[in-house]
Amino acid sequence: MGIATYDGMIANQQGAKAGGNIAGRDYYNQEPQKGLVEKLLLKLKEQYDCSEKTQTTMEELARYHTRRATDGIDGLEAKLKASDRLDYYDEAIEKKEMFAKLLEQWSLYSSAQQIFVHILARAENEFTHVIYGQIPTNSPEEINALVMDRIVIPIVEECGGDLMSVSHNIVQGMVYWLAEQCFIKWHRSPIVA
Numbered sequence: 001m002g003i004a005t006y007d008g009m010i011a012n013q014q015g016a017k018a019g020g021n022i023a024g025r026d027y028y029n030q031e032p033q034k035g036l037v038e039k040l041l042l043k044l045k046e047q048y049d050c051s052e053k054t055q056t057t058m059e060e061l062a063r064y065h066t067r068r069a070t071d072g073i074d075g076l077e078a079k080l081k082a083s084d085r086l087d088y089y090d091e092a093i094e095k096k097e098m099f100a101k102l103l104e105q106w107s108l109y110s111s112a113q114q115i116f117v118h119i120l121a122r123a124e125n126e127f128t129h130v131i132y133g134q135i136p137t138n139s140p141e142e143i144n145a146l147v148m149d150r151i152v153i154p155i156v157e158e159c160g161g162d163l164m165s166v167s168h169n170i171v172q173g174m175v176y177w178l179a180e181q182c183f184i185k186w187h188r189s190p191i192v193a
Helices: 036-049 059-064 076-082 088-107 112-132 138-157 168-180
Strands: 003-008 010-011
Touching: 036 112, 036 138, 059 112, 076 088, 076 168, 088 112, 088 168, 112 138, 112 168, 138 168
Parallel strands: none
Antiparallel strands: 003 010
16 A cells, blocks of 8 residues: 555655645545535535525516516517517416426525525526527527526526426426517517618
8 A cells, every 4th residue: 555656666654744735536526516506505504404585576576577578579479479489389388387487486585585696697698698699590409508608508507496496398488478478579579660
């Protein structure tokens, strides 16, 4: 024991001492820092266990509850129709309702509100600044793939947990919910002369 080989050379490490950890075959396993959502999920668990509910809605979350149809195309069905995506309507309504129920259920907890603000803002920004500009040159299937890669999968991975579990369908529902609220659109705004 204490003998290691490196490129055919033998090194005797018996009795080696260091001021910290010695790196070698065995490694020091340092726990990674928790991300924002992971910290908020832990806080949510505490609030849930203590039935610590809130009576107010954060201002930034309230922003998403206010529709803002600046182009006159209001509502999910109209947005899907304007973008030749009406074939997705039944799926969109079902998934949007799944997200709306989750949002309603957990919005009584301040940490859950912070999680929703984080993921709604993330989805809105990814769609607006990365995906929306590619709509004229990509097929609906290519845009769907971008939504999956840039929004759905990362949010599912970030928010996975036992207490407030989010599935791919729920995150897709969030995208449809954002579309209904007019924060996401698959169509180009009509040019007003």
